[in-house]
Amino acid sequence: MNRDDIANMWEKANGWSIEGWPKTIDEIERFAKLVAAAERKALRETVDELMGAERDRNTMFSDGYDYGLWHVQKFIEGRERGSP
Numbered sequence: 001m002n003r004d005d006i007a008n009m010w011e012k013a014n015g016w017s018i019e020g021w022p023k024t025i026d027e028i029e030r031f032a033k034l035v036a037a038a039e040r041k042a043l044r045e046t047v048d049e050l051m052g053a054e055r056d057r058n059t060m061f062s063d064g065y066d067y068g069l070w071h072v073q074k075f076i077e078g079r080e081r082g083s084p
Contacts, residue, residue, distance in 0.1 A: 005038070006035070009031065013027065013030040013031045013034050014027045014030065036079075037080075040076050040079060043072070044073070044076055047072050047073050051069055052066065
């Protein structure tokens with residue numbers, strides 16, 4: 001995530017440019033939720049891309065790799081349910 005992404009999220013959360021921040025705790029909370037959601041989305045997309053990436057190697061290795069990635073997915077899902 002770069003500065004422009006952050007500025008765009010701030011504007012989306014609060015309706016004005018990043019130069020106007022922060023005003024209230026509610027604005028900061030909305031912004032934090034957007035940033036956290038964007039990071040979780042990026043992680044989910046990365047995990048999805050990696051699933052099955054080791055299929056051409058040993059099946060047992062591939063299954064173990066995918067099992068580890070499955071746990072990462074579950075962790076992300078848990079953060080989505082319990083995130084601020």
